[in-house]
Amino acid sequence: MLSSETMLEIDIAGIKMKNPIMTGSGTFGFGEEYSDFVDLNKIGAVVVKGTTLLPRCGNDGVRIAETPSGMLNCIGLENPGVEHFLSDILPRLKKYDVPIIVNVSGNTVEEYGQLAKILDVYGIAAVELNVSCPNVKEGGIVFGTNRDSAAAVVREVKRNTSKPVIIKLSPNVTDIADMAVAVEEAGADAISMINTLIGMVIDVDTWKPVLGNITGGLSGPAVKPVAVRMVWQVAQVVKIPIIGMGGIMTAEDAIEFFLAGASAVAIGTANFVNPSAVEDVAKGIQEYLVKKKLTHVSQLIGQLKVNK
Amino acid sequence: MPKIAIDTTIVENKSITDDVKELIVYAPKIAQQAVPGQFVHIKIATGEPLLRRPLSISNVNVEAGTLSLIYRIVGKGTAYLANLRTNDEVNCLGPLGNGFDLTCERPLLVGGGMGTAPLIFLAQRLNPRTTTVLMGGRNKAEMFWQPMYEGLAKEIHITTDDGSMGTKGFTVSALPELVKANQFDRIFVCGPHVMMEAVAKFAKEHEIPCQVSLEKYMACGIGACLSCTCVNKLGDKRKKVCTDGPVFWAEEVL
Ligand SMILES: Cc1cc2nc3c(=O)[nH]c(=O)nc-3n(C[C@H](O)[C@H](O)[C@H](O)COP(=O)(O)OP(=O)(O)OC[C@H]3O[C@@H](n4cnc5c(N)ncnc54)[C@H](O)[C@@H]3O)c2cc1C
Ligand SMILES: Cc1cc2nc3c(=O)[nH]c(=O)nc-3n(C[C@H](O)[C@H](O)[C@H](O)COP(=O)(O)O)c2cc1C
Ligand code: FES
Numbered sequence: 406m407l408s409s410e411t412m413l414e415i416d417i418a419g420i421k422m423k424n425p426i427m428t429g430s431g432t433f434g435f436g437e438e439y440s441d442f443v444d445l446n447k448i449g450a451v452v453v454k455g456t457t458l459l460p461r462c463g464n465d466g467v468r469i470a471e472t473p474s475g476m477l478n479c480i481g482l483e484n485p486g487v488e489h490f491l492s493d494i495l496p497r498l499k500k501y502d503v504p505i506i507v508n509v510s511g512n513t514v515e516e517y518g519q520l521a522k523i524l525d526v527y528g529i530a531a532v533e534l535n536v537s538c539p540n541v542k543e544g545g546i547v548f549g550t551n552r553d554s555a556a557a558v559v560r561e562v563k564r565n566t567s568k569p570v571i572i573k574l575s576p577n578v579t580d581i582a583d584m585a586v587a588v589e590e591a592g593a594d595a596i597s598m599i600n601t602l603i604g605m606v607i608d609v610d611t612w613k614p615v616l617g618n619i620t621g622g623l624s625g626p627a628v629k630p631v632a633v634r635m636v637w638q639v640a641q642v643v644k645i646p647i648i649g650m651g652g653i654m655t656a657e658d659a660i661e662f663f664l665a666g667a668s669a670v671a672i673g674t675a676n677f678v679n680p681s682a683v684e685d686v687a688k689g690i691q692e693y694l695v696k697k698k699l700t701h702v703s704q705l706i707g708q709l710k711v712n713k
Numbered sequence: 714m715p716k717i718a719i720d721t722t723i724v725e726n727k728s729i730t731d732d733v734k735e736l737i738v739y740a741p742k743i744a745q746q747a748v749p750g751q752f753v754h755i756k757i758a759t760g761e762p763l764l765r766r767p768l769s770i771s772n773v774n775v776e777a778g779t780l781s782l783i784y785r786i787v788g789k790g791t792a793y794l795a796n797l798r799t800n801d802e803v804n805c806l807g808p809l810g811n812g813f814d815l816t817c818e819r820p821l822l823v824g825g826g827m828g829t830a831p832l833i834f835l836a837q838r839l840n841p842r843t844t845t846v847l848m849g850g851r852n853k854a855e856m857f858w859q860p861m862y863e864g865l866a867k868e869i870h871i872t873t874d875d876g877s878m879g880t881k882g883f884t885v886s887a888l889p890e891l892v893k894a895n896q897f898d899r900i901f902v903c904g905p906h907v908m909m910e911a912v913a914k915f916a917k918e919h920e921i922p923c924q925v926s927l928e929k930y931m932a933c934g935i936g937a938c939l940s941c942t943c944v945n946k947l948g949d950k951r952k953k954v955c956t957d958g959p960v961f962w963a964e965e966v967l
Contacts, residue, residue, distance in 0.1 A: 434937030441715045462951055469930050469940040471764050483939045625763055677932040680718050
């Protein structure tokens with residue numbers, strides 16, 4: 406009964422996955438880019454590149470910089486727009502037996518609602534809200550750093566879609582647990598975390614910022630301890646499932662997130678280093694379960710032992 | 714043609730000058746499929762640096778199953794690479810990108826600095842066509858390329874910024890005379906951005922189809938992260954240097 410097939414199967418907010426390993430938006434393209442390296446049918450879910458209402462060409466200048474055990478990026482949400490995604494990309498993705506989750510970004514609360522409505526179609530498993538973008542109407546404050554605007558986005562999206570709604574939390578806040586409670590109350594079905602931490606690198610020869618956009622988002626192994634800590638804090642205060650991410654390179658990294666309280670994980674920057682990372686991590690978790698004589702990955706979730 | 718990522722070993726890592734080395738890696742499948750202009754994305758076995766480094770395939774030896782990568786030590790990644798020895802492990806992802814278009818009869822190859830590396834492989838595959846190579850660098854010490862083009866080109870012209878070897882000046886200043894003396898039907902150029910712009914402009918004025926090879930910072934190398942995109946002059950969708958390029962028709966991107 407508990408074959409190797411089923412020991413990783415999970416259900417996140419109604420999304421049935423063969424395993425709890427997803428891809429981090431923006432690090433896995435639309436999935437197809439990795440088809441030489443991974444069998445897309447064996448991934449828990451593919452979360453596609455951040456999509457906006459209209460096409461965006463992204464930021465000018467240098468878009469990435471390597472940092473100790475990590476990298477900064479300021480891609481600037483380059484994407485072909487939601488209509489192109491639906492007409493040209495989604496039909497190709499439908500041939501794979503894998504849930505497709507669309508990561509969306511808006512300039513206003515209403516735009517998130519519009520995007521969710523347009524994406525409420527067959528072939529899409531869920532929407533993931535990227536709230537790490539500035540709210541144009543509210544003078545550019547980032548949706549994800551303000552509990553009221555993050556909650557407003559969730560409510561608007563819930564009104565406009567029948568799909569599960571995942572909100573991706575920004576780590577650039579004072580109290581991540583408070584944000585999580587706010588979005589859960591607003592009706593979010595799951596939380597993914599963390600998005601990138603804002604950082605910058607300066608070229609000491611030219612005295613200029615290395616990145617074209619001056620600042621960028623930090624990802625990779627450098628952020629993992631922060632991400633694990635935040636997942637653990639949030640897991641104490643919400644009931645909805647958490648999709649943990651931030652610096653996962655190996656199965657052991659992923660297991661830390663499960664123990665901290667995540668029900669699934671996503672692989673981001675690791676895909677750039679090892680293009681078959683998603684499958685390798687899934688395999689490694691299975692081996693770990695066998696070694697620990699466990700029968701299902703859910704036996705790890707939130708099992709952190711804190712000596713009091 | 715599927716891309717592959719293989720754990721492999723270094724056959725040789727030999728010094729060419731103080732800061733330029735040639736890395737020979739064993740990667741038979743990549744060597745077999747690679748075409749000139751393509752590159753590999755190299756990850757060394759240690760954790761740091763985190764990201765891969767893109768290097769052009771400067772030649773292949775299909776029989777031996779090896780790739781030659783010629784690189785200048787400019788920072789952390791290439792410094793780590795320079796320390797590796799025979800039998801050390803690397804992971805090699807490739808072959809990546811689109812290569813040069815070989816449908817021409819009388820090509821001129823223009824290389825500047827490390828951009829001269831991929832043109833060796835190109836010159837080899839252009840055989841037995843009559844090929845002219847024009848290469849430029851800052852000084853004589855940088856112009857170590859000539860022996861590598863042995864038997865691959867009808868003639869080799871050299872310019873250096875300081876005049877310590879060949880003609881003093883930039884490659885582009887040597888173009889008018891070369892074009893007057895030959896009926897080129899293609900110019901291939903790889904080197905610093907300003908040089909490629911100047912050569913492409915010249916090619917356009919003389920109505921010679923021109924291909925350029927661009928460099929951008931890359932994370933994934935396979936079209937997923939969008940760190941490498943550039944403006945597309947012929948359409949509104951940006952181009953990915955790693956998968957749409959690195960070789961482009963000049964008018965697409967310059
Ligand atoms: C498709 C492609 C093919 C390439 N082929 C070759 C080759 O055959 N031989 C060779 O010597 N180099 C080649 N390069 C450049 C090479 O990738 C960089 O020199 C290398 O990544 C630098 O790594 P580093 O860690 O040593 O330097 P870093 O510490 O990252 O940077 C040191 C300096 O190098 C510059 N630099 C770093 N990465 C790049 C890059 N991708 N493009 C341009 N400048 C960069 C930085 O501006 C900085 O000034 C190629 C680049 C691309 C995109
Ligand atoms: C190049 C790049 C692009 C990204 N683009 C997006 C995006 O479009 N939307 C989003 O919500 N997160 C985006 N992210 C964040 C990742 O999905 C992930 O949350 C973050 O990188 C942390 O995970 P990691 O350390 O495993 O990469 C991007 C990250 C990187 C490195
Ligand atoms: S390097 Fe990732 S898209 Fe080109």
